[in-house]
Amino acid sequence: MMQLFLFRTAARVWLASLAAVALLSAPVMAAPRRAPLPTILISIDGFRPDYLSPALTPNLWALAHSGTQGTMRPAFPSITFPNHWTLVTGLRPDRHGVINGAMADPAHPGAIFGKGSEEPFWWEGAEPIWAAAERAGIRTGTMFWPGSSVAIHGQRPANWQAYHADMPNMARAETVLDWMRRPASIRPRLVTLYFGDVDVAGHRHGPQSAQVRDAITSVDAAIGHLRAGLRAMGRSANLVVVSDHGMAPVDPARVVWAKDYLNPADYRLVSYGGIYFFNNVPGHEAALAQQVARFPAFIHCWPKGDLPKRFHYGRNPRVPDWLCLPEPGARIMDGTPAHPNDGGDHGYDPDSPDMRALFIATGPAFRRGGHLPVFDNVDVEPLLRRLIGLPQRTPDQRDGSDAVFASVLMRR
Known part of the structure; x- marks a missing residue:
């Protein structure tokens, strides 16, 4: 009986050894790599980080506490157009060429840049991330963003709309949801969404005015609508919420x-x-x-x-x-x-606390409860590249880095 037991034990060991050898000698099959989830970049123009509160901004507050939050130092000058172009190019204004909200160009005598300027030469000092993404076969959509309706070296987002300041915030959010409902083959992987009401109210009435609170409430509700819509369709996405600069009360x-x-x-x-x-x-x-x-x-x-x-x-x-x-x-x-x-203004020294900009990031790519030290907004574009699976630019082609986010990103 003992001999039979020993024989069976030896047989089991021998068979296990054969199985191990077979596994070691078999070709290694890499697990299929999943396509990156959609990333939605949301800008709230002129939103100070200290506007964030559970009472005034319940949806933004929930997003901040489900992921990562921090404050950003805008690029100089702390003005809308230069900083929006920095956020999507990873370059400071002196390098990307949108150096102000109003400017002239010695190479184009008589031409004056303003909010409605769409001549490509104003913008082509740097390539925005949606143009790089489209060239790499990554579909994009821009629900408003400065420069997004311009053909940069002939390249536009697959989905874009000419800017209309009076388009309701809810309609903007719903347009993004419509894009997210599309089949995977035509669904954007990178989307931008822009809200301007808070900046306008901050200029006219000052950052602590009732009008600013009303504008904040409207934008927060639209972001809540977007969040609820994504949840209802079971669509996972990474959301990155930023502002371009803060707002200071005018004395x-x-x-x-x-x-x-x-x-x-x-x-x-x-x-x-x-x-x-x-x-x-x-x-x-x-x-x-x-x-x-x-x-x-x-x-x-x-x-x-x-x-x-x-x-x-x-x-x-x-x-x-x-x-x-x-x-x-x-x-x-x-x-x-x-x-x-006007009761409020910006454009001041980016190191001023009044000029600090909002940063919130949430979704499967981000750790819950993450907090970041103050960082420069040139780092946002490298982060977006990582999220959508677009290779990083070489160090000489960018001013920022995604290194600041290493502690708050989930390992893939």
Whole structure:
């Protein structure tokens, strides 16, 4: 009996050994790699991180606490168009070329850039992520974003709409949901979604106004609608919610008028407000430099070649001859502005707490309860590339890195 037991035991060991050898000698079959989930990049223009609260923004609050949150330092200048282009190119304004919300270009005499400018030459200093994605076979959709209706070197998103400021927030969110309901073959893997109401209300009435709270409530509800719609269709997605800059309350006692300091014959205005851009009149340079020195001490002025290095700004040929930067809350006004008594402004030093921008990221790619130190918004585009499976640019082609997110990303 004992011999039979030993024989059976030896047989089992021998068969197990054969199975192990067979497994080791068999060709290794890699597990099929799943396609990345859709990523939706949401911008709330002019949203300060301290607007976030469980009472005012229940949907954003829930998103923040289901994933990762932090604050971002905007690129200089802390203005809408330059920073939106930085968020999707990973380059600072001095490199991507959208250096202001109003600008001229020496290579195109007489051309003036404004909010409705869609000539490709203004934008083609850098490739936005949706253009790179489309070239790589990754379908994209843009429900508004500065520059998204422009054919960048002939490339547009597969799905895009011309900007209409009066399109309701809910309709914007519903358009994105319609894209997410599509079959996988025509469903965008990268989507952008833009809301502008909070910035508009912040300018007109100030960051702590009832009008701003109403605008925040409207945007938060639209994001809640998007979130509920994704859940109802069982569609998993990574959501990245950002703002381009904050908003500072304007101090009427520190609003100055350029005409009280500068001779109109000696300069040419480019833009005014929380940052003041202007050019020399040829032959009047010395006179203008003397007049600039007369501005109050809370206004700091530099010729374009002398700006602080931390701004990473001033080499692009579109940067005007002079830049004056008021301290937060001060303004320099010029001409006959439509809204001379605005209650809020931006464009100030990106290191100012009032200029800090929102960052929330949630979805299967992100750890719950993650918190990030303050980081530069040039890091967002590399993060988006990682999320949608698009190779990173080489270090010389970008100003940011996704390294800051290493601690909050789930390992794949």
